[in-house]
Amino acid sequence: MSSIDLALMGIKNLFRRKARTVLTVLGVIIGTASIVVMVSLGLGMNKAFEQQLSEYGSLTMIDIYANQYRMEPVGGSSSDGQVVLDDSTIDTIEALDHVEFVIGFKRFESKIYVGKYESYTNIKAVDFDKLAQMDIKLSEGILPSKDGNNEVLFGFYAKQNFYDPKSRNPYGNPPVIDVFNDKIEMLPTSMYFEGKRPKGFIINPTGITSETDYNYSWDIFMDYDTFLRLKEDYDRKNKTTSNDGNTGKGRNNKTPENKYDEMKVSVSDIKYVQDVQDQIKAMGFEAYSLTDALENMKQTSGLIQTVLGGIGAVSLFVAAIGITNTMVMSIYERTKEIGVMKVIGAQLKDIKRLFLFEAAMIGLIGGIFGIGISYGISVLINSVLSGMNGSSGYYGPQLLSDIPLWLSLSGMGFSTFIGLVAGYYPAVRATKLSALEAIRTE
Amino acid sequence: MIENSDVSDAVQAVQDVKEVKDVVISVNDLRKVYRIGTEKVVALNKINLSIYRGEICCILGTSGSGKSTLLNMMAGLEKPTKGSILIKGKAIDQMSEKHLAKFRQKHIGFIFQSYNLLSALTALENVAMPLIFRRIKKVKREKIAKKYLKLVGLSDRYKHKPNQMSGGQQQRVGIARAFVGAPEIIFADEPTGNLDTKTSIEVMHIMWKMAREKMQTIVIVTHDPEVALYADKVVHIRDGDIQSVEQRSVDDVYEKFIKPYEENYVPV
C-alpha cells in the first residue's frame, strides 16, 4: 500500500468518526498547550532574569573593589604583597587574554551648589577616554569629553539630591534642577560651612544617565585628571589638607595607595568571564561578576521549568492514554473491516501503518492546534501580567511567556511522537486480529 | 498426481480423464478438531481432495457438515489439526501470517456470504481496494475496477455506497472485487446464501463466465443444490467426510445452464 493511499485512507477513517476524533484531539490539544505554555513560562523567566541582570550591569563586566582590610598603611612598598588598584594594575589586567579594557573609578566627597540649593553628591573620577568605551545608557545629552571645560556626566538620580538648607523642611519639596542650564558649582570637599563658603568650580553637565542603569545613576562623573587639578587648586587656595581624600600630596609618595577604589574589567565574551575573574582573584583582588548570579538564577529557573514541564507532561500523558483508548475502541468497531481487508489482500504492515498513521495524525493535529492555543495563552499571560507590572514601572513590559520557534516545532513533533507511541499497541493488536474471527462476526 | 486412494473407484475413473490438468489445490488427510473445554468437535475427519486449474468446484453439504471449515483452511484462514494443504505446490498450512498475507494478495480472491463491502466506500472504491494493497496507482486501478464493475453489470453504480444497493448488486460488487486482481483461485462461502433464487442464478452465471474467461479456479461452498448445477466438480460432504465427488463436463454445464440462461436473459 503506497503512503499516499494509506494517508488518504487514514484521514478518511478519522473523518468518519468525527466526534470521537475531535474529542481525542481535544485531549492532545490540552496536553500540548499545557506543556508548551509551562515551558514557555520557564523560558520567559530565563529571559526576564537576563533582562533584570543586565539592568544591574553588563554580563561581560567584572567588578574589582579595593580591599578594605589592607588599606592600613604599612609603611612599605607594594612589594610586601599588598595589592592596590592603580594604573599598573590596569596594565596587568589589560594584558590578560580576552580582556578588552579596564577602567578605574574613584569616589570623592564633594558638595554641589545650584542657586540656593545644595547637595552632598559624590564625584566619581574616571578616565573619560575609557568611559566612552563603556556603552553607558543616557537619558539625555551626550557623554562628556576630556577636552571640554569641566564637563561632567550627571547621574539620573543625582539631580534629585538637592535641598534648601535654609528651609524649615529642607527635604520636603525637592527642587527641579535644570541640569543643562542652571549654574552648577562644585566644591571638592564635604566640609560643612557655617556662613560664607569658599568659591568652588563651575561644572558643565553634557548628559544625564539613564534611570535604568543603577551603576551610573547616583553619582556625577568627572574626568580624573580634571578633577585632581581642581582639587589641588582648591586645597592650595584654602590651605586645607583634606582629611577625607587619599590623594593628599604629603602621603602620596610613602604608601602604595589605591588610585581607584573600584575597577571594571570588560571581557570580550560572556564565556570567558569566569576564567578572567578567577585569574584576577588569584592576583589577590576581590572580583565580582554577574555570571555568578546568572548561574544561580539559571539553575533555579531550570528547576522551575522541570516542575512546570512535568505538570504539562502529565496532561499530555493523559492525552496519550486517550489516544490509545480511542484506537483500541476503533479496533473493536472495525474488527470486521480489518478482517475483510486482510482477506482481500492487505499486508500486515499495511494494517499496522494505517493504525499508526491515524494515531500520529491525532497527535499532530492536536499538536498544531495546541501550539496555536499556546500562542494565544502566551499573549494573554503577557498582556495581563505586564499590565500588572506596568504600573510599578520597574520591570517594564517584559516577556513572561516566550514561545520560540524551536519550542512550537518540537511541541508538534513531540505530540506526533506521543501519538505514535500511544498508537503502537493498538496497531500491533490490529495486525494480530484473526481474519476469520473478524469475518465471522455478524 | 492423483493420490486420492480413499475415494471410490468410480470417482477415480472420472478424475483420470483430467490427468493432463494441473492440480491447483491438493488437500491431504486433512483433519480439524475443535476443542470446547473438554469436549471435542470433529469438524473434518480425513479429507483428501484435488482441485484442478480452471475447475469450478462446489462443496455441497448440509449445515454443520464442515464445508466452511474446509474452505477456510484452504484459504489459509485456519490451521489444520492434522494433514496438509498445498496450493500451487506450497504448503499453505506451514506459512507464517506474513507470508500468507502476501500469498493471498497474489493468488487468492474471496467472496463472502454477507458481501462484506466496506460501508464507507463507493462500489468503485470497494472494487479497487485489492489493487490499493498491490500499490497500483489511482488512475490505473480505477480503470481496472470500472472494467470489472462493467463485467458484473454495474456500470451505472460506481458512486453508490453499499447501503444504496440491493443484496444482489452488493454481491456483484463483491464478485468484481474478488476478480479485480485476476487471482488464480477464488473462494466463495455461500455466495448466494442471502439471495433469492433468481438473483442466485444471475450471480452464479456471472461467476461462471468470469472464471471461464481466464481459466480461474473457483471453490464454492453451498448447501443449495441449484448452485451446484454450475460446477464441473461437486464434492458432497457430510459430518466431516467426503461422501462422493461428482464430475461433469464443462460443455455439459454450458449447454444445460449457461446457454439457455443467456438466450432468455432480460437485464434487471
Ligand SMILES: Nc1ncnc2c1ncn2[C@@H]1O[C@H](COP(=O)(O)OP(=O)(O)OP(=O)(O)O)[C@@H](O)[C@H]1O
Ligand atoms: N470455531 C469453532 N469452534 C468450535 N466448533 C466449531 C468452530 N467452527 C466450526 N465449528 C464446528 O465445526 C462443525 C462444522 O462447522 P462449519 O462452519 O464448517 O459448518 P458448515 O458446513 O459451514 O455449516 P453451515 O452451512 O451452517 O455454514 C460444526 O459442528 C461447528 O459447530
Ligand SMILES: [Mg+2]
Ligand atoms: Mg458455513
